[in-house]
Amino acid sequence: MGLPKHGFVSWLVGVLFLCTLLLCVADIHYYEFFVRESNFTKLCNTTTLLVVNDSYPGPEIRVRRGDTVYVNVHNQGNYAFTIHWHGVRQPRNPWSDGPEYVTQCPIEPGTNFTYEVILSDEIGTLWWHAHSDWTRGSVQGAFVILPAENETYPFPTPDADQTIILQSWYNEDYKQIIDQALATxxxxRQPDAYAINGHLGDTYGCPNGAFWH
Known part of the structure; x- marks a missing residue:
């Protein structure tokens, strides 16, 4: 026994209104990633790293649950790579990353590609990184997904938040380190130092401005 005609129409209008409301709440965000080699001086030593937007770590993506993110990645370096949106469930196609490893088409040097990252039920602090053994050591950043506009936190709303990324620092090219490991x-090997958000702190004893880029 189905709904009366007027009841079905009311139900359909309600569904369409809810869908429209959800679409209005969700936002679309655009980011530009320029991936290239950049020099960083730490531990009284200058090291060349492949990074995004000349930053180590890379730029933070901060959005809300249900949003859509477009990231236009420009490969201005010397090696092909892909970007992995860690913990984000994406449609399984050659240009996206799902909960499991899937084949991805690399972004070749001198080219660019725009990723469409569609968020559904993800929430919390995730991260994005390049998808190879050595490029992920410096091509990386935080992916913060806040509750949707019409949602609350599952705990008391914090007064503020601070993203902390712990990193290993080497006084040589990451690729050389991985190549040596594969060869042997x-x-x-153990890192030369450890960093918090790219900073080594003042305990390593190098006074010549070596604690930031």
Whole structure:
């Protein structure tokens, strides 16, 4: 026994109104990533890293649950790579990344590609990174997904938040470290230092402005 005609129409109008409301709440965000080599001086030593927008770590993506993110990635470096949106469930196609590893088409040097990252039920602090053994060491950043506009936190709303990224720092090219590890069959050597959001702090004893880029 189905709904009366007027009841079905009311139900359909309600569904369309709800869908329209959800679409109005969700936002679309655009980011430009320029991936290239940049020099960083730390531990009294200048090292060249492949980074995004000359920043280590890369820019933070901060959005809300249900939003859509477009990231136009320009490869101005010397190696092909892809970007992995860690923890974000994407449609399984050659240009996106799902909950499992899938084949991705690399962005070749001198080209660009725009990723469409469609958020559904993801929430919390995730991260994005390049998808290879050595490029992910410096091509990386935070992916913060806040509750939707019409949602509350599952805990008391914080007064503020601070993203903290812990990193390993090497006084040489990351690619050389990984190549050496693959050649010997051993794990990469211990890092020369550890960083918080790209900063080594003042405990490593190098006074010549080595604690920031």
């Amino acid at each position: 069959g051993l794990a990469p």
